[in-house]
Amino acid sequence: MNAPENLVALAEAVVAPSAAAPAGCVIGIDLAGERQVAAAGLAAPEQPAAAPMHRGTVHDLASVSKVVGTTTALHRLASMGLLDFDDLVTRFVPSFGGDAGTTVRDLLQHRAGLWEWQPLYLAPGDDPLGAIDALPLRYPPRSGRHYSDLGFMHLGRVVEAVAGAQLDTAVRDLVARPLGLRSLGYGPVEGDVATSSNGDEAERRMVATGHPYPVSWADAGFAWRTSPVNGDANDGNCFHAFGGVAGHAGLFGSIDDVLDVAAALSRADERPELWNPEVTADVVAAGPDAEQALGWRRRELIVQGERMPLLWHPGFTGCAVGFVPGRGIAVAFASNRLLAAEPAPTELNWQRVLDALASTLSTQE
Numbered sequence: 001m002n003a004p005e006n007l008v009a010l011a012e013a014v015v016a017p018s019a020a021a022p023a024g025c026v027i028g029i030d031l032a033g034e035r036q037v038a039a040a041g042l043a044a045p046e047q048p049a050a051a052p053m054h055r056g057t058v059h060d061l062a063s064v065s066k067v068v069g070t071t072t073a074l075h076r077l078a079s080m081g082l083l084d085f086d087d088l089v090t091r092f093v094p095s096f097g098g099d100a101g102t103t104v105r106d107l108l109q110h111r112a113g114l115w116e117w118q119p120l121y122l123a124p125g126d127d128p129l130g131a132i133d134a135l136p137l138r139y140p141p142r143s144g145r146h147y148s149d150l151g152f153m154h155l156g157r158v159v160e161a162v163a164g165a166q167l168d169t170a171v172r173d174l175v176a177r178p179l180g181l182r183s184l185g186y187g188p189v190e191g192d193v194a195t196s197s198n199g200d201e202a203e204r205r206m207v208a209t210g211h212p213y214p215v216s217w218a219d220a221g222f223a224w225r226t227s228p229v230n231g232d233a234n235d236g237n238c239f240h241a242f243g244g245v246a247g248h249a250g251l252f253g254s255i256d257d258v259l260d261v262a263a264a265l266s267r268a269d270e271r272p273e274l275w276n277p278e279v280t281a282d283v284v285a286a287g288p289d290a291e292q293a294l295g296w297r298r299r300e301l302i303v304q305g306e307r308m309p310l311l312w313h314p315g316f317t318g319c320a321v322g323f324v325p326g327r328g329i330a331v332a333f334a335s336n337r338l339l340a341a342e343p344a345p346t347e348l349n350w351q352r353v354l355d356a357l358a359s360t361l362s363t364q365e
Contacts, residue, residue, distance in 0.1 A: 001255045003157050007038040010356050015041035015334065020344035022318055024053030024194065025335035025351055028255040029262045029360060032328035036360075037255060040147035043194040045339065046228045047065040053194065058183050058195040058252050059334040062224065062315030065251035066152045068184070068261045070293025071108065071170045073159045075265075075283050076174040079276035083162050085294060089154060092161035096154060098131030099141040104158060106142060107151040108294040109287045113141040114148040115202035119207050121240035122217035128241035129157065145289040149248040150236065156247020168245045178274055181188040186245045187230045193252070196317045196340035203236040221342050234317050234338070249315075255332050261329035265311070284311055284325045301354060303328075303361045310354070318343075320350040331357050 007027055014025045043053040051057075063069065077083050085105040089096045096102065102221045106112040115138045132150050139146050156167045163170035170187045176184045191257050204224045207215050214289030233239040234343035235249035244250050268275035286309075289297055296311040301324060308329070312322030318337030321328040333353045337343045
């Protein structure tokens with residue numbers, strides 16, 4: 001289905017020259033299998049041919065990996081009866097260094113009291129998981145929601161333990177193959193790939209300033225990347241500490257593959273062989289914090305006064321994905337926002353995409 005003029009106009013408006021504009025973007029909407037995709041701008045402006053952004057461009061999904069990869073793999077494993085979200089993490093990861101009562105659910109809800117982020121590649125030795133396990137808690141466990149990359153690194157370990165396979169293999173077998181995805185997988189990747197940033201500047205600055213999080217280890221001459229990052233994980237921990245495969249980041253995929261995951265979850269009742277209905281209801285329900293489900297964030301999508309729960313998640317590179325459970329509504333956005341002189345938050349352009357989605361749904365009423 002061709003993209004309507006309003007979606008094309010939005011994509012072009014997102015990349016219209018400004019200090020905050022990404023070099024390129026792709027927007028996708030799937031309504032009960034009817035799909036609209038619009039692209040604009042450049043995928044890799046630093047390359048001699050300045051490759052244009054288009055529907056088939058592969059993107060570094062950054063933290064969108066948390067939901068389309070790790071969370072969805074856990075959703076499948078729970079549907080298969082191989083784990084319960086209320087199982088203790090230590091059942092699967094005996095060396096887990098957090099509170100002994102921490103459950104898989106606590107990690108998925110970001111309520112385990114773990115640090116939000118630490119530069120594990122600066123930790124002494126060559127054992128990033130050991131470094132995580134040795135860190136003290138930052139907050140009292142289950143005292144509130146504190147978004148944590150480290151929690152999803154642990155969840156990647158849980159997936160590996162239950163699936164009996166490395167995380168990249170587990171995500172391939174539990175998510176990509178059953179859904180018929182063509183490009184979703186961990187890097188490095190080559191070919192038609194969007195450039196994600198001009199090196200490690202964002203994390204180098206975080207380490208140097210201790211903002212927004214105090215860091216546990218100093219930079220003693222670390223070999224930061226300074227060239228355009230294309231085809232390797234943008235996330236420093238994923239790339240430098242975990243070799244490109246981690247529970248919190250590292251997946252690459254096209255807009256269609258991301259939409260395929262979201263669309264499948266929005267119509268989970270059509271595939272009972274993949275998704276147990278009770279497990280799915282648990283995954284999408286609001287937890288103790290209204291804005292957080294299991295892995296997925298949760299907010300309202302309002303269409304002509306009707307309030308629908310939108311399960312969604314952003315990624316640092318400028319990506320986002322969302323779906324409405326049981327309604328056949330899925331939406332995705334990808335951009336290379338970090339190439340902008342003054343990058344706009346992912347959520348700013350995501351809201352513009354959601355407004356376009358609401359407008360499209362309103363015209364169908």
